[in-house]
Structures are given as structure tokens and as C-alpha cells.
Amino acid sequence: MKTKLVSRFAVKVVARRVKKSKPLSIVLLFVFALLSCTQKTKTIENNINWPEFMAQHDLVWEETPLQWNEGAFTGNGQVGMMIYATMKDNRLDFHMGRQDVTDHRKAPNKKTSMGVKGANLMDFSRLDIGRMYLRPAGKIQKIKVRQHLWNAEVRGTIITDLGELTFRAFTPYNRMLNVIEVSSTEKQDGKTADYTWEWKAGNPISPRALAKPESYPDIELNPKPVVSKNGDLNVCVQTLNAGGDYATVWKEVESSESASTMYLSTANEIPASGKSEVVAGKTVNDAASTTLTEVEKIHRDWWHSFFQKSFLSIPDGRMESFYWIQLYKMAACSRADGPALDLNGPFLKVTSWPGLWWNLNVQLTYWPFNTSNHLELAENYIKLIDDYGDAMLKNRFSGSTLGDYAWALHNYWLIYSYKGDWESIQNKWVPKAMDVAKIYEGKQIRNENGKIELIAMGSPEYKGFEKFENTNYNLAILRWLLNTLIESNEKAGTNLAEVEKWKQTLEDLIPYPIDENGLMIGSSQPVDMSHRHYSHLLALYPLFQLDPDSPEDMALVDKSVVHWHKIEDGKGLAGYSYTGAASLYNALGRGNDAYGIMQHFLTKQIGKGSALLLPNTFYMEGWGRNPVIETPLSGAAAIMEFLLQSWGNKIRIFPAVPDAWEEASFNDLRAQGGFLVSAARENSKTTWVKIKSEVGHPCVLKVPGWNEAIQIGGNGKVRMTKIADGEFEIALAAGQEIIVAPSPEVQPQLKPVQHNVEEINLYGVKKGMNYEEEMVYPVPEYEY
Known part of the structure; x- marks a missing residue:
């Protein structure tokens, strides 16, 4: 009542x-x-001190960062910088980057040649911007660094034999600009630790050609950059053979005899010529003419709002810090009006992979944007598919790699699914998916039993680019594609003749090829060697065409994952083999197994050592030389899956919590269907759940261990029906929310898990933990 x-x-x-x-x-x-006798409507007591909470996750360097692989980083989703020392030259490097600076060799009149027929990575490769060197007058002895997540800035102290320099570096979110403040402390004799700046332009050639020069002996070099002065502005213009130019402009503004602020902007107005310098110069002058306090305030306000859009706290301090650093990395590397996030983000270095990869990388990269409630950062992915998808399908993916593009469409669908935007799924995703389904029709054959089989196609990276008949990779993707097309079109009442055809195809499609070890690569290819990719397991995760609620499917996938990880002692595994296995086990509700695998990823040797999780949480393959950003980001997705999953039209609360986690909480994580979900766990039991519907669809709430769910709060009485043990159907209107608990006496609270001092600030290079070798390709210093 x-x-x-x-x-x-x-x-x-x-x-x-x-x-x-x-x-x-x-x-x-x-x-x-x-x-x-009445029950008061309860609200959630929020006990989060955000600055204090985020400070325990800051990266802290006890040793000087000595290379890119140990650096601190700032970014705003388009531009950014990696900060590290080059001790042999007595300098601190601020390595600049901008994501949309690429070549466009096959499209002179466009910004990129992506999607152009005949274009390959070399034609739209990322290009290095350059580095700004800070050179102290004294000899560097040590550099102390702290990366402050809450304010999205890096602060440090450079200790030299002539005194100390302090610096602060940040990338204002609303300006395409990097800012570096430096001040010198005075020594007792009245002298100061002076410093100078020096610009070093990046080599304007694909980093892939630098990393593998023997593979590209005839590559045409772009012209050398031109450095000049324009009044009080310093300018570096880089012209491209394909046309147009990009430019970096910088200016130092002195605030006293011993302090100054450096403003640097890189603009990319390609294919236009002569405009980039103007745009970058205006960006620098606008910032320099504004008080730094104002620039800082707008920047900090944006980041504070960003972090508070959702919340997560768990008993494992290292894993919790890793998660929050990935959230920082997401916004540092992706923004709605920027390019789709590739393997490097704004933090490019010489690498074999200076661009976007489609056979796993881009898919994994965008997983955490959904549940973390940061879909705004994924708008660039929607634009990527809208702008280039048709051309990429026609010119690149219509053959044996069709599954790669079809899988990318799953991410496209997921973004709208998490929004609860079924209209966009029907109007935007369905036409794209139907095009793919049509191409798959040409890859089907009928066997002697009348069943549909697939011709030989790729299963990413298994034995290189070899093709296999009836790959589980393509069978799973095709099943998901057709099932989802059927669901969307039946809901809309459209394409009904096609719906019947798709249903028949699913009825006639052969089962997944399996053997005594579980899911195979294809009908004639077992998993008989250690292999990093889990393409043969997509039927469970992320596509859920195998049902984790089915004991038979659970046993099959469990056996398949165990075999995949143990064969040849896992010598071929990479980082995402661990984050992927954690997600697979989480989908099965096996939190202890998932937790053990994530712990291995975070703290032990990955595979046989060719892959590295770095102290700044970046991830490298190729013995530390090739950044691949998707792996740590997919790790953030796996961490959220311990706490919340929403596949199969159910919102699943704490579906895979490890036994060791007696407490945990989260707030405003996002579930498919347009729901924001919050919950807390104490003494190994879920104490309360809050659900808010943005669009007004009904939902099924699944809470293990709950016999009943009682509404104790919300904005209005909500109809709720128990449909099974621990499962409750809830009818929420758009904008309506409900707080439920197993008992009316519960007072919902949101609070962080308390961590011991040894569990905080675990990232950054710790005492005695610098790498012994500089992990770079042997590229000669570029002269211009």
C-alpha cells in the first residue's frame, strides 16, 4: 500500500x-x-568520495620511465602524448600523436583511402607526428611521475645535478592541443635548473615500412618536413605525395624567469594544402590567450562527469585499478567526433601494425564501451561502418574473410542493442546484415543429405590464411546473423518472405563440427596446435548461439576452452587469449575459472613471453614492439562481466562472481535494452538492485539466490512478477526506475570496497622493475 x-x-x-x-x-x-505499517520509498546512500577513490588507482612511477613501453600518457580521443625519458641523450620526450593523421595514397581527394578498391594498409597507414624534447641544463638523475586519473593529467619532478624541474602535462578535452607546464626550483646559490625545448619531427613514412624495410624496398617516401617560424609560432609542415599536408604548431609562453607553458597543436586538413598550419596556429593562440585555469577547469569538469557516469568496485585492488585505467584509456583514445579507434590510439610508435585490423582487434576494442555506459565514445564506430562498410564489404570482405566484416556488424548491432534502439537496428543494421546474408548464400552448398554446408573460408589466423570447410567461426556468425535478422524483421513486420527463407536455412544448416576435444576449427580441421585466436568459440561468446543455460552446451564449451588453453602448454597464446577465456568462462557462470585466468593475464607471463602487459597497462606483441590496444580493453569488458551480463533477454546480476569476492558494487552499468543497472553484494549475497529503463521495454531480472524481490524504492509502483527462482519480470516505463531487495528492511548503499595500502597504485614502473632492453625496431634516427 x-x-x-x-x-x-x-x-x-x-x-x-x-x-x-x-x-x-x-x-x-x-x-x-x-x-x-507503510513502507517508505528508499533511495541509495551514495558514499563515494570520487577524488579519493580515483587517487588510489593513479599510476605511480617509482623508477624513471625509460621508453615508450614504460611511459605515462594523456589524450582526448583524437590527440595525445606518451611521456618517457631518453637518458642517453639527457631528455624527457613528449611523443605526440593524432589519430587521423594517415596517408591517403589511393584517394588524393579524400582524407583517407580506406575502403578504396585496391588500397592496402600502406595506402592509409598511420604516420608519426614527432616528439617535443625537454632538455634540462643539468644531468638527469631521476624522474618521479604520477598519472592522475581524476584530473586526467601527468605530474612529475625531474631531479638533476643542477636542481629540480617540475612539470604537468595534459590534453584539454575540448581543444586539439597538448599542454606542458614546466617550472624550475631555485638552488641555494641562486641558480636555477634551466631547460630548453627541441622539436623532432616524425619520419613521414608508414611505420610498417620502417619496421619491415625488407618487405617494402620500393616504397615512395613523402617529402621531408619543413620547420619554420611564423611570428611567435613555431611550425612544422608535413606535405604528402598524395596531396595536402598536416602541421604541428607550438609556442612557449613564459610565466616567470623559471616557469613556462608549452602549447602544441597538430592539425590535419588533408586533402587541403596550406590550411593545417592555420588551424593549428589558431588552436595554439586561442589556448595561450585564455587563462590556463579556465582551460584546466573545462577539461577537469568533462573528465569528472565522464568517470561518474558509472561506477564499479571489487575486492581485487589490482583488477579494480586496471579497470579504471582502461576507462581513462577509452576516453583518451576515442571520441564521438574522432576516427574509429585503431590499434594505437593517439599513441603511435614504430610498429608493424599502424592501423585498423578487422579479424578480432576492432571488435574487442569496442566491447567495454557498452556495459561501462560510455556509448557516446563509440559513435565513431557507427560512423566507420556507415561511411566505409559498404565499400569494405565490396572491395575487401566478400571472399573468404567475409566473417570478419559480419563479426564487425555484431558490434554495430550491440551498440544499438545497449541503447535499446530497435528502430536503428531495423533501419540501419538490417540492410547491412541482409547484404552480408546474401553473400553467405553464395558460399553455401547442399550435401548428399540435403544439409547446408559452407565452402572453405578463413578462421582468423589458424595456420595463417589457410581456408577450411565449415568453419565454426563462420557457422556461428551466420547463425547469429540470420537469427537476429529474423527477430528484428518479425518485430517490424518486414521482409517476411526473407524471414521464412532464413528460418529454413537455419533448419538445414549443419551442426557445429566437434570432436573429442570440443569445437573444431572446421569439419576437417581439429584444434591440433596452440593458437591465440578463439574464433572457433564465438558461438558461445560473444554471439551466444550456444546457450550457457543449457548443460549440454555448457559442457561442450567448457571442454573446448580447456583444450584450447592447454594444448602445447599454451605456447601460442596471446593476451586476448586470456581475456577472451575469462569472458567465455564468465558467460558460463564459472567465475572462479574466469578470475584465475584474468589473474594470470594481469600478473604472469603471457603465452611464452612474446606478448607483454606493460606497467602502464598498454599491451604489446612482437616482443614488446607492436602495441595492440584491444587486449586490455577487452580485459575491462571481462571484469564487468563478473558483475553484470545481459544476453538472452535477461539482466543477470553478479552472474559469475568468484567465491573470494564477498562484497562488490556497481552503479549505472548498462544492459542491453536501454537499462542502467546498479547493485551491491555483501557477505556473498546480493543485497539490492536498481534498474532504470531509458526507453520503456520490459525486462527479466535474474538474481542468483533470491527467492523473492520486493520493491523498496523507485519513482512509482512497478508491476513485477516472479517467473522462476531468482527470475523476475519487470515492466518499466521510459524513464522509470525501481529498487528491489529480498527484504523490505534493506537500506541500499553504494560504497567502494576498502583496499589495503599494498593494493593501491600498483601500475607505473615500480622499484627495480625497468625493462632491461629498449623494445623497439632497429630504425636509424630520422634526419631532416
Whole structure:
């Protein structure tokens, strides 16, 4: 009974008793008894001190960062910088990057030649911008660094034999600009630790050609950059043979004899010529003419709002820090109006892979954007598919690699699914998916039993680019594609003839090829060697065409994952083999197994050592030389999956929590269907759950261990029906929310898990933990 209704009833009782001249004390006692029987609407007590909470996850360097692989980083989703020392030359490097600076060799009149027929990576490869060197007058002895997540900035102290320099570096979110403040402390003799700046332009050639020069002996070099002065601005213009140019402009503004601020901007107005310098110069002058306090405030306000859009806290301090650093990395590397996030983000170095990869990388990269409630950062992925998808399908993916593009469409669908935007799925995703389904028709054959098989196609990276008949990779993707097309079109009442055809195809499609070790690569190819990719397991995760709620499917996938990880002692595994296995086990509800695998990824040798999780949480392959950003980001997705999953039209609360996690909490994580979900766990039990619907679709809430769910808060009475043990159907209107608990006495609280001091600030190079070798390709210093 609602409090308001009881109160009205009590007023009527009082009136009747007064008319009958009953004693007032009796009347008041009656009213009090009625009111005491009502249940107040409860709200969540929020006990998060955000600056304090985020500070325990800051990266702290106890040793000087001595190379890119140990550096601190800042970014705004388009531009950014990696910060590290080059001790042999007594300098601190600020390595600049901008994501959309690429070649465009096959498209002179466009910014990129991506999607152009005949274009390959060399034609739209990322290009290095360059580095700004800070050179102290004294000899560097040590550099102390702290990367402050809450304010998205890096602070440090450079200790030299002539005194100390302090610096602060950040990338203002609303300006295509990097800012570096430096000040010198005064020594006792009155002298200061002076410093100078020096610009070093990047080599304007594909980093892949630098990493593998023997493979590209005839590559045409772009012209050398031109460095000049334009008034008080320093300018570096890089012209490209394909046309146009990009430019970096910088200016030092002195605030005193011993302090200054450096402003640097890189603009890319390709294919235009002569405009980049103007744009970059204006960006620098606009920032320099504004108080740094104002620039800083707008920047900090954006980041504070960003972090508070969701919350997560778990008992494992290292894993919790890793998660929050990945959230920082997401916004440092991706923004709605920027390019799709490739393997490097704004932090390019000489690498074999200076671009976007489609056979796993881009898919894994975008997984954490969904549940973390940061879909705004994934708008560039929607634009990538909208702008280039048709051309890429036609010119690159119509053959044996069709599955790669079809899998990328799963990410496209996921973004709209997490929004609960079924209209966009029908109007935008369905036409693209139908094009892919049509191409798959040409890859089907009928066997002697009338069943549909698939011709030989790729299963990413297994035995290189070899093709296999009936790959589980393509069978799983095709099943997901057709099932989802059927669901969307039946809901919309469209393409009904095609729907019937798709249903028949699914009915006739052969089962997944399996053997005694579980899922195979293809019908004639077992998993008989250690292999990093889990393409043959996509039917479970992320596509959920195998049902984890089915004991038979669970046993099959469990056996398949165990075999995949143990064969040849895992010598071929990479980082995402561990984050992927964690997600697979989480989908099965096997949190202890998933937790053990994530612990291995975070703390032990990956594979046989050719892959590295770095102290700044970047991930490298090729013995530390090739950054691949998707792996740590997919690790963030796996961490969220311990706490919340939403496949199979159910919102699953703490579906795979390890036994060791007696407490945990999260707030406003996002579930498919347009729901924001919050929950807490204490003494190994879920104490309360809050769900808010953005679009007004019904949902099924699944909470292991709950016999009943009682509404204790929300904005209005919500109809809720128990449909099974631990499962409740909830009908929420758009904008409506509900707080439920197993008991009306629960007072919902949101608070971080408390960590011991040895569990905080675990990232950054720790004492004695610098790498012994500089992990770079042997590229000669570029002269211009």
C-alpha cells in the first residue's frame, strides 16, 4: 500500500472519529498504527568520495620511465602524448600523436583511402607526428611521475645535478592541443635548473615500412618536413605525395624567469594544402590567450562527469585499478567526433601494425564501451561502418574473410542493442546484415543429405590464411546473423518472405563440427596446435548461439576452452587469449575459472613471453614492439562481466562472481535494452538492485539466490512478477526506475570496497622493475 493512499485513509478515519466524538488519543493512536505499517520509498546512500577513490588507482612511477613501453600518457580521443625519458641523450620526450593523421595514397581527394578498391594498409597507414624534447641544463638523475586519473593529467619532478624541474602535462578535452607546464626550483646559490625545448619531427613514412624495410624496398617516401617560424609560432609542415599536408604548431609562453607553458597543436586538413598550419596556429593562440585555469577547469569538469557516469568496485585492488585505467584509456583514445579507434590510439610508435585490423582487434576494442555506459565514445564506430562498410564489404570482405566484416556488424548491432534502439537496428543494421546474408548464400552448398554446408573460408589466423570447410567461426556468425535478422524483421513486420527463407536455412544448416576435444576449427580441421585466436568459440561468446543455460552446451564449451588453453602448454597464446577465456568462462557462470585466468593475464607471463602487459597497462606483441590496444580493453569488458551480463533477454546480476569476492558494487552499468543497472553484494549475497529503463521495454531480472524481490524504492509502483527462482519480470516505463531487495528492511548503499595500502597504485614502473632492453625496431634516427 502506498504511503499517500494510507495517509488519505487516515485523514478520513480522523474525520469520522471526530464526528462521533471519540477521544483524540484513540484517534491518533489508530492513525499512527496505520502509518507505521507503510513502507517508505528508499533511495541509495551514495558514499563515494570520487577524488579519493580515483587517487588510489593513479599510476605511480617509482623508477624513471625509460621508453615508450614504460611511459605515462594523456589524450582526448583524437590527440595525445606518451611521456618517457631518453637518458642517453639527457631528455624527457613528449611523443605526440593524432589519430587521423594517415596517408591517403589511393584517394588524393579524400582524407583517407580506406575502403578504396585496391588500397592496402600502406595506402592509409598511420604516420608519426614527432616528439617535443625537454632538455634540462643539468644531468638527469631521476624522474618521479604520477598519472592522475581524476584530473586526467601527468605530474612529475625531474631531479638533476643542477636542481629540480617540475612539470604537468595534459590534453584539454575540448581543444586539439597538448599542454606542458614546466617550472624550475631555485638552488641555494641562486641558480636555477634551466631547460630548453627541441622539436623532432616524425619520419613521414608508414611505420610498417620502417619496421619491415625488407618487405617494402620500393616504397615512395613523402617529402621531408619543413620547420619554420611564423611570428611567435613555431611550425612544422608535413606535405604528402598524395596531396595536402598536416602541421604541428607550438609556442612557449613564459610565466616567470623559471616557469613556462608549452602549447602544441597538430592539425590535419588533408586533402587541403596550406590550411593545417592555420588551424593549428589558431588552436595554439586561442589556448595561450585564455587563462590556463579556465582551460584546466573545462577539461577537469568533462573528465569528472565522464568517470561518474558509472561506477564499479571489487575486492581485487589490482583488477579494480586496471579497470579504471582502461576507462581513462577509452576516453583518451576515442571520441564521438574522432576516427574509429585503431590499434594505437593517439599513441603511435614504430610498429608493424599502424592501423585498423578487422579479424578480432576492432571488435574487442569496442566491447567495454557498452556495459561501462560510455556509448557516446563509440559513435565513431557507427560512423566507420556507415561511411566505409559498404565499400569494405565490396572491395575487401566478400571472399573468404567475409566473417570478419559480419563479426564487425555484431558490434554495430550491440551498440544499438545497449541503447535499446530497435528502430536503428531495423533501419540501419538490417540492410547491412541482409547484404552480408546474401553473400553467405553464395558460399553455401547442399550435401548428399540435403544439409547446408559452407565452402572453405578463413578462421582468423589458424595456420595463417589457410581456408577450411565449415568453419565454426563462420557457422556461428551466420547463425547469429540470420537469427537476429529474423527477430528484428518479425518485430517490424518486414521482409517476411526473407524471414521464412532464413528460418529454413537455419533448419538445414549443419551442426557445429566437434570432436573429442570440443569445437573444431572446421569439419576437417581439429584444434591440433596452440593458437591465440578463439574464433572457433564465438558461438558461445560473444554471439551466444550456444546457450550457457543449457548443460549440454555448457559442457561442450567448457571442454573446448580447456583444450584450447592447454594444448602445447599454451605456447601460442596471446593476451586476448586470456581475456577472451575469462569472458567465455564468465558467460558460463564459472567465475572462479574466469578470475584465475584474468589473474594470470594481469600478473604472469603471457603465452611464452612474446606478448607483454606493460606497467602502464598498454599491451604489446612482437616482443614488446607492436602495441595492440584491444587486449586490455577487452580485459575491462571481462571484469564487468563478473558483475553484470545481459544476453538472452535477461539482466543477470553478479552472474559469475568468484567465491573470494564477498562484497562488490556497481552503479549505472548498462544492459542491453536501454537499462542502467546498479547493485551491491555483501557477505556473498546480493543485497539490492536498481534498474532504470531509458526507453520503456520490459525486462527479466535474474538474481542468483533470491527467492523473492520486493520493491523498496523507485519513482512509482512497478508491476513485477516472479517467473522462476531468482527470475523476475519487470515492466518499466521510459524513464522509470525501481529498487528491489529480498527484504523490505534493506537500506541500499553504494560504497567502494576498502583496499589495503599494498593494493593501491600498483601500475607505473615500480622499484627495480625497468625493462632491461629498449623494445623497439632497429630504425636509424630520422634526419631532416
